[in-house]
Amino acid sequence: MTPSAAITGGTEDTANTYSNVGMLVFYQPDGRFRCSGTLISPRVFLTAAHCTFNDIGKVAVTFDPEVARTAEESARNIPRAADDSGPADAVSETGFAASDVTGPKYQGDLDWHLGSARTHPQYSDFTDMANWNDTGVVILDEPVDLPVAQLAPANYLDRFAQPRLNSTEILAVGYGTEVRQAPSGPQKPTPMGLPVVRRYTTEIGQKLTPQVLQLNGNEHDNRAGGGTCFGDSGGPSFHGGYVVGDTSYGYTDNCRYLGGIQRVDAPVVRNWLLDCMADLACASKDD
Incomplete structure (x- = not known):
């Protein structure tokens, strides 16, 4: 079982339909990573706990539907902290600062927002399925319109x-990269690093526990459209117009089997989120 990643199959959100779904970039002690998430109040961005636990300093969030299609765009458009010397290291002791994520300088340039990560106090770090609580938030420095x-x-x-x-369809949205055949070598479905764009798909329910909604994530399942994979972690699952969960984990390297969603309708999670939204100062496992 691994943190989840990128949508397999699915559709690019070129119409910006899911404009409140964003991508966050953050530093943890072992490197720089990205996840997905959802704006649930002007300053509260819902994501997965494994995307917020032990984050260093500030994190950065964008709501632009297209982040990068090439390696050159990725290097230019996805910010690095001032003390991150580049791809060989991808580490920082400080995290992001305002000077690292300046606003858009030209039409089409990405707009980034700084914030502070908070982690559900009872997050089990993938050790206790009965008390999974894989939910975190970013408290943004400024409200997002x-x-x-x-x-x-x-x-x-x-x-x-x-x-x-x-027979219940769940809608998943996120910035994970697609799974497709590799351009060379064994022609097997492989998660690709690019492009980095917002995608959405539908999945069919497989199992429900008090904490976790498990979904079928195979794009060849004729009941739905695909699944989640590397990079979609923290991204929302929708049903009935509501956010019902955040993407938590997957079972296979090619992301074509089962995926796990942390339920945000579980009272232990939902009540914590309501506290975060109410006072912007909710308790965190990092405290």
Whole structure:
């Protein structure tokens, strides 16, 4: 079981339909990483706990639907901290500062927002399925003028238990890269590093526990459109117009099997998110 990543199959969000879904870039002690997430209030960005736990300093968030299609665009468009010397290191002891993520300088340039990561205090770090709590937030320094996503009511997903779950479509959105055949070598589906764009797809429910919604993530499943994979971690799952979960984990390297969604309708998660939204100073596992 590994942190989840990039949508397989699915559709690019070229119309910017899911404008409140963004990508965050952050430093942890072992490198620079990216995840996905959702704006649930003007200053609160919902993501996965494994994208916020032990983050160093400030993180950076963008809501632009297209981040990079080439290696050159990736190097130019995705920010690095001032003390990160480049791809060979991809480490920082300070995290991002305002000077690292200046606003757009020209039409089409990306707009980045700084914020501070907070992690659910009961996050188990993938050790206890009964108390998974793989949810975090970024408290943005300034409000973002975009529509906000609505959290599902408490225990909303309980009504979709089996056998109904096997015919329930869940919409997933994120910035993970696509899975496709490699350009050379063995022609097997492989997660690719580029492009970095926002995608969406549908998935069919497979299993529901008090903490986790497990979904079928095979794009060849004729009941839905695909699944999540490397880079989609923290991205939203929607049903009925509500955010019902954040992408948590996957089972295989080619992202064509099962994926796990942390339920945000679980009261232990939802109540913490409401606290974060209310006072912007919620408790964190890092404290």
